[in-house]
Amino acid sequence: MIDGKKDIVFIEPAGNDASVFEKFLRLPLTGCLYLGTILHNAGHRVRIYHEGIMPRPFDPFTERADVYCITSLTVSANRARLLASQIRHIYADAKIIIGGIHASLAPEDFLDAADHVVRGEAEGLIVDLVEGRIKEKLVQGSPVEDVNTLPLINYSLLQGHDTMRIIPVMTSRGCPFDCNFCTVTGVFGRQFRMQSPERVVAEVRNALTYFSIRSIFFYDDNFTANKERAHTICDMLMSEKIDIIWTSQVRADIARDPQLVEKMSRAGCRWYFIGFESITDAALAAYHKSQTRADIEKSIRVIHNYGINIHGMFMFGEDNDTLESLRETARFAIQHDIDTVQFMILTPFPGTRLFDKIVGENRLYHKRWDYFDGMYAVFRPKNMSALTLQNESIAAYRKFYSLRRLTLRALELVILVTIDALTWNFKRVFRYGFNSMYITAAGRFMVSRFGGSQDTYRQFLNDIERQMQHKQPAS
Numbered sequence: 001m002i003d004g005k006k007d008i009v010f011i012e013p014a015g016n017d018a019s020v021f022e023k024f025l026r027l028p029l030t031g032c033l034y035l036g037t038i039l040h041n042a043g044h045r046v047r048i049y050h051e052g053i054m055p056r057p058f059d060p061f062t063e064r065a066d067v068y069c070i071t072s073l074t075v076s077a078n079r080a081r082l083l084a085s086q087i088r089h090i091y092a093d094a095k096i097i098i099g100g101i102h103a104s105l106a107p108e109d110f111l112d113a114a115d116h117v118v119r120g121e122a123e124g125l126i127v128d129l130v131e132g133r134i135k136e137k138l139v140q141g142s143p144v145e146d147v148n149t150l151p152l153i154n155y156s157l158l159q160g161h162d163t164m165r166i167i168p169v170m171t172s173r174g175c176p177f178d179c180n181f182c183t184v185t186g187v188f189g190r191q192f193r194m195q196s197p198e199r200v201v202a203e204v205r206n207a208l209t210y211f212s213i214r215s216i217f218f219y220d221d222n223f224t225a226n227k228e229r230a231h232t233i234c235d236m237l238m239s240e241k242i243d244i245i246w247t248s249q250v251r252a253d254i255a256r257d258p259q260l261v262e263k264m265s266r267a268g269c270r271w272y273f274i275g276f277e278s279i280t281d282a283a284l285a286a287y288h289k290s291q292t293r294a295d296i297e298k299s300i301r302v303i304h305n306y307g308i309n310i311h312g313m314f315m316f317g318e319d320n321d322t323l324e325s326l327r328e329t330a331r332f333a334i335q336h337d338i339d340t341v342q343f344m345i346l347t348p349f350p351g352t353r354l355f356d357k358i359v360g361e362n363r364l365y366h367k368r369w370d371y372f373d374g375m376y377a378v379f380r381p382k383n384m385s386a387l388t389l390q391n392e393s394i395a396a397y398r399k400f401y402s403l404r405r406l407t408l409r410a411l412e413l414v415i416l417v418t419i420d421a422l423t424w425n426f427k428r429v430f431r432y433g434f435n436s437m438y439i440t441a442a443g444r445f446m447v448s449r450f451g452g453s454q455d456t457y458r459q460f461l462n463d464i465e466r467q468m469q470h471k472q473p474a475s
């Protein structure tokens with residue numbers, strides 16, 4: 001530290017190697033970006049590292065700083081602890097602060113590893129914390145009431161930001177819904193706090209000044225939670241001729257407003273990420289998802305009608321799921337022509353009602369957080385073994401991203417190129433053809449790599465289930 005200003009390093013540790021979609025997308029969480037920007041604006045020297053973007057894992061030896069701020073998801077909690085202990089070992093006088101989703105919901109995991117553990121949103125306290133005016137070890141943050149007052153992110157603080165393919169922007173916090181598996185409400189609350197459309201446009205304009213790409217991912221858990229706002233944002237993007245292509249997360253209920261879907265498409269929205277979760281109504285009800293299979297089917301029809309691609313996220317392993325319902329899910333995704341999918345395994349994250357239920361029923365197999373990323377069965381399902389659940393998720397991925405479907409996509413592309421060549425208008429080829437071909441190929445590549453890397457975990461599940469059978473009294 002010289003001139004009273006501190007050198008501050010933020011680290012977003014990588015999750016499990018298996019998180020193939022994270023590897024592909026290489027997107028940072030926005031928390032470190034906001035907090036880093038606030039500290040930078042307060043005069044400190046800030047560098048932000050996201051291990052997914054860096055060419056190699058973060059090495060504390062080469063990154064001397066006064067303060068280390070580490071963020072944590074459940075899947076990256078162990079890596080966060082490891083980095084904290086390495087930093088402590090090398091720089092005994094450095095301050096270590098850990099925050100983020102996992103620190104908010106299971107702070108006890110970090111109390112021995114950091115000087116401060118922060119729960120919840122930290123914009124209001126980060127400067128005081130770094131400058132030493134807060135002494136407590138466990139610190140409670142508070143929700144940013146007016147999200148229009150957040151600073152515009154300084155993306156240049158993120159090391160390697162110029163290598164990113166997609167720009168993250170988040171324009172709201174909190175979610176009014178109450179799904180039992182989700183950690184969003186536990187950290188950000190159920191009050192939906194949103195930026196005004198003017199501020200959203202300012203966010204986009206600001207982001208574009210840091211990048212040469214024009215592809216934006218609106219991280220909002222439900223970008224269209226307030227439909228009026230979404231309409232106005234699209235109107236403004238179009239009237240101000242902001243030329244971007246973008247992705248947003250929405251719920252299936254978007255189909256209740258087809259005009260909005262059409263407008264979003266015109267304003268440059270190309271992808272919706274949607275948590276469909278299940279095609280079984282009983283499972284959807286158990287999740288408290290407030291949606292039905294009919295809602296899902298309708299949403300797919302409406303969305304595709306306006307040319308927006310769908311990344312459908314499903315979860316396997318709810319108590320109502322059976323072998324047949326899981327297999328049907330993969331068929332459903334193919335028959336309904338969902339563009340890309342994730343068939344995640346239901347994961348009880350600490351701090352959720354689902355976690356309390358699974359632990360209460362003594363069904364949790366372990367707390368090795370590295371495996372809590374939706375790619376591994378970590379608890380005993382009701383209607384099948386955990387090993388079967390694990391295998392069914394991979395089988396569903398293989399079915400969806402099959403060689404046969406990849407070949408079909410290639411053929412579709414050839415047909416599109418031929419038709420477009422006749423009219424000398426290649427818009428559709430670029431918009432749908434290459435896109436869908438590229439993503440199916442990437443999906444296939446990632447899944448085949450991931451499927452092969454699971455053998456040790458399968459063996460673990462096999463052993464644990466054999467042990468349990470031995471423990472059960474003979475009937």
Ligand code: B12
Nearest residue numbers: 015022027029030031069071073074099100121122183374
């Ligand atoms: C964008 C996003 C993604 C992106 C990028 C993810 C990434 N880099 O990890 C993509 C699509 C790739 C993705 C993937 C996954 N995601 Co995701 N994702 C999100 C989402 C929608 C927004 C993240 C965000 O920017 N939030 C807003 C910022 C402001 O919040 P924040 O970063 O947490 O920061 C605030 C506080 O936490 C705190 N804070 C944070 N860090 C620090 C550090 C310090 C020192 C301090 C003091 C404070 C502090 O202050 C910040 C400002 O207020 C969240 C939901 C959500 N609302 O957060 C889910 C979420 C983070 N994802 C989740 C999950 C489960 C996953 C996946 C496992 C799913 C999967 N299999 O695909 C993977 C895992 C990826 C990985 N890292 O390995 C869960 C995490 C649950 C948990 N307990 O860990 C969340 C919370 C969603 C949910 N429904 O529960 N995700």
Ligand code: SF4
Nearest residue numbers: 175177178179182221
């Ligand atoms: S899963 Fe989506 S809709 Fe449900 S509580 Fe979480 S953010 Fe809200």
